[in-house]
Amino acid sequence: MRELILGGARSGKSLLAERRAGESGLRVIYVATAQALDAEMSRRIVHHRDRRRADWGLVEEPLELAAALRRNAAPEVCLLVDCLTLWLSNLLFAGEAAIQAEAGKAVRCPRLDGATQALIDLLPQLPGQVILVSNEVGSGVVPMAALSRLFADEQGRLNQRVAAACERVTLVVAGLPLSLK
Numbered sequence: 001m002r003e004l005i006l007g008g009a010r011s012g013k014s015l016l017a018e019r020r021a022g023e024s025g026l027r028v029i030y031v032a033t034a035q036a037l038d039a040e041m042s043r044r045i046v047h048h049r050d051r052r053r054a055d056w057g058l059v060e061e062p063l064e065l066a067a068a069l070r071r072n073a074a075p076e077v078c079l080l081v082d083c084l085t086l087w088l089s090n091l092l093f094a095g096e097a098a099i100q101a102e103a104g105k106a107v108r109c110p111r112l113d114g115a116t117q118a119l120i121d122l123l124p125q126l127p128g129q130v131i132l133v134s135n136e137v138g139s140g141v142v143p144m145a146a147l148s149r150l151f152a153d154e155q156g157r158l159n160q161r162v163a164a165a166c167e168r169v170t171l172v173v174a175g176l177p178l179s180l181k
Contacts, residue, residue: 001129004162006136006180007172014048014082016172017133022053024129026078029057031068033087048082062090066118073126084134088158091115092151102147109154116158123165134159136171 003020007013021028030052036042052058061068065087069079081087095111123130137155163169169181 001168002123002126002166003129003131003168003170004159004166005131005133005170005172005177006159006163008136008139011172012175013133013135013172015175016170016177017080017082017131018052021056021078021080021129021131024078026076026129027057028053028055028078028080029059029072031059031061031065031072031079031081033062033065033081033083033090035062035086035090062087063094063115066115066122069119069126069130070122073128073130075127077127078129078131079126080131080133082133084132084158084162085137085155088112088155089151092154104146107150112154116161120161120165123162132162132166134162 005013005017005020021030032045032048034041034045034048036045057072059068059072065081069081073079091112092109095109100107135155136159137152138159143149143152163181166181168179171178171180
């Protein structure tokens, strides 16, 4: 089964995902997409790491998410991906998309398009359980900066496509889960 857990910043989405993974009865592999590029992100990574159970496996993959899922999926495994938002950001900055957006140019992001399509194609084929965490960014104001608008647009599109590929979708607000699908 595949589940997408959405929520805003500090909504409790990761905690819910971790709880569901722990309750799955399967061997859990945490797939982390964050990169410790500054002190703040390093602290956030440590916080998530300290909260996880010691018996869980860990795969750190900031860009090649579909390949990491394919390598680690098995009938007796629950893959917990935290999070699609950072993965998307990593992809936008790995190519020329961020630079194009900041320069006011039309944005083409073949790397993002290919990586997203690979994920969407792969999800229905994966054995075991997959829990994906992502930020819901569509409830706020439209950002003023071009790069921020690009990110919000791409995050919304990614969430829609992943939600369509999942059997269960949950929105978390103030720590409370709301079943959407």
